[in-house]
Amino acid sequence: MVSRNLFVISGNVSQTPRQFGDKALKTVVTIAVDEFWTDRESGERKKRTDFLTAYTFNKKIGDFIQAHAKQGYQVTIDGRIRSNSYEKGSERVYTTDLEILRIDAHPPRSEASSGDLE
Template structure:
């Protein structure tokens, strides 16, 4: 079974593009801190190449940016290719199936100057393991997270769940 979960910080600007066939694609790297210290008493990190397609790519492009912490799950795949000079390149990349929106939107509270907007977007990330979309559509009017501030008692009455 090929299933991976990572929590890490985005280390470079997102690269969003549309393929010739019209499929949205976003690629970026996340730094995942190891759970143990090295001989110098410091934590090291692994850098994971991530790629997302379609609605997940669109969602990430709209709500994430360099420096944000993300929790993602997906499948590791070989990314081997030969360049124009005949040099073979070997690597792995995570094909993202799901983004944990709870972790992603914690960044908004910590970055009040964020240019990322949540206005009118269908939080359409899917739970691939369940085979269905489990996230409801949320509009700006009913989104207590839109202002990025702490929840109040009035906000709790407006939650969509």
């Protein structure tokens, strides 16, 4: 049986991406992902937004994120899920992390189409 560790996220950049380390070793971006559904009892349309944080240690991808994934831009991220743990005081903390392998970024529709009309 073949196994895969892959995720795809499509949403909007919710904060300015951040780089960490002297040589920008780690780049972190937070994505807002909306979920819509219709309430069965009231028939009302509902929405929930999840804020997901993804990272990369790849300098080329990190530089692309800094240059092209501005707040409000639409992005699609492909990557893999990583499990990690660290000590915080006397307790072990376990995390599930999203590692970016590929990213596409597009400006908001109003910004992308504003230059097309002239």
